[in-house]
Amino acid sequence: MMNLFSHLPLNTFANKAILFCAISLGAVGQTLAQMDHSSHMMAGMTKPSACEGAGLECANAATPFLTPDGKLYLTWTGGGAVSVAQSSDLGKTFSTPIRIAEHGKSLDTGGDARPQIVVKDEHIFVTYAFFKDTHWNAQINKVYSDDGGKTFSAPVSIVKDSSSQRFPSMLLEPNGNIFLSWIDKRVVAASKNTPNEMLGGSIAYSFSGDGGVHFSPEKIANKDSCECCRIGSSLDSKGGLAFVYRAIFPGGIRDHASQYIDGNKKLGPIERVSLDDWRSDVCPHQGPTIAISDAGTFHVAWFTLAAKRQGVFYANSHNQGASYSEPERVGHADGNVSRPYLLAIGSNVWLVWKEFDGTKTTVNMKVSQDDGNTWTESKVLAETSAYSDHPLLIRVNKEVYLSWLTRDEGYRLTKIGVAQ
């Protein structure tokens, strides 16, 4: 330290004061470092032996993709990394995982966050979000492989805007185009310190015709949305698609909305799924789900804590969201019900969700074979007694599989039905 300040003349009060402050700064910095260290030590001393590795056994969220020939690709977040592995036997065994991105504690592992993956031939395309600064502004990155997963590109940002983006949701169209939607903060950021300062985020989307190399243009579908819930999306049989999300309606009401994009990429109006009247600036970390049958029926399920109803509900629409059926409760009214997920093939619809009774978590299922008019009784598909990810549904041709990651049982891909 003497050498560092030896060039300063110490014959004035100010310079002596500088030296004093500098020494103090060093001492305080040391104190601060010790304190930070002790904070972490305190956590380490009492923290249980948490699962913190990057392997699938410690993952918090795993997202599958099944190719038409039945090959399973899985991406997950765990230990601050995003990893990818492949399976040729429907998840019984996996290839050696490849870590395609590492962000430590900055990786977005929130309750509704999960990496996304689509695969077309040898092209594997993955997106995920991480927090890029201390103000919790996020960035959506893409990573891809053109050699079937032998090598991957370096992670780079997808979205051109620099404000904040989270919760990517992807669909692979039959022609190979990729549809990407996400929660975007550019409109909200621009409103800061103006008379019309906004809350929440916006729903943004874009298409890529070159396997994710370029997404253009970036469009805002709804400038008023919740900023902490995933978007649900589904293709229809006519070349269009729909997505559902927690919107912010006038008066700060955070109810769910759907929007349709037709085969010519024309965006439809914002359609309200239900009049729940959820008037609260709360982050539920529980986004909705949508599946579209061959007849074009929108099947939607969502979580709400609104004045009118609380829990998980289901409704459908036969007119691209212009009107929805009366919401029907999913699961037990007095149960801890969460994380609904829908899948439709033809006029068959599968609905799964989680229920927790204080001891164990179950994945429950109902099936409709007449486009949502009637449903089977609820059936328990799987259970666990420790941490579990959201239940997801995927298909190969007419076969439907439940994808579920649990801490105790590991990753499970279970065949649960065949379309009639």
Added chain:
Amino acid sequence: MKKSLFIFGIFCTIVFSNLAFAQAVTLKPYQKGDWASLTKSANGQPLAIHIWGVTCAPCMKEMPKWGKFLTKNKSDRVIFLQVDDVPVSVIEKMLVRANLAQANNYYLATSFDEYLRYEIDPKWRGETPITILIDRSDKVERVVGPIDFSDLKKWFNR
């Protein structure tokens, strides 16, 4: 001379801001099984337990208001529990910014899963912010979303 004074000013600003940060933050780990001991500390007095997350925008907006509330109402007992999986240093910064560095602060040192939430409130699905109010007779109320601080003051005075 002016330049030296300017440098002196910058140094001292850094020193004292670091000093304030270093001295102020109290933050304890919380894990499954801790809820009973946490609520036991109510001991017949009104206790508010505010659950928040650093990545939850409504929470971040509200925390400085909690700081102001406690500055005005020093005798009201509030516990803060941060539930996002983020570095401790980030939580500390937020608490300093919200003037809550010396409040009764906890952070989650275990999975934010159904088991943890059920122990706190069987009806809680993980939404944040949420405030659990325990009154003198151990009656528990749940306030989901940002709280009305005038209502909170009335509740403490009940």
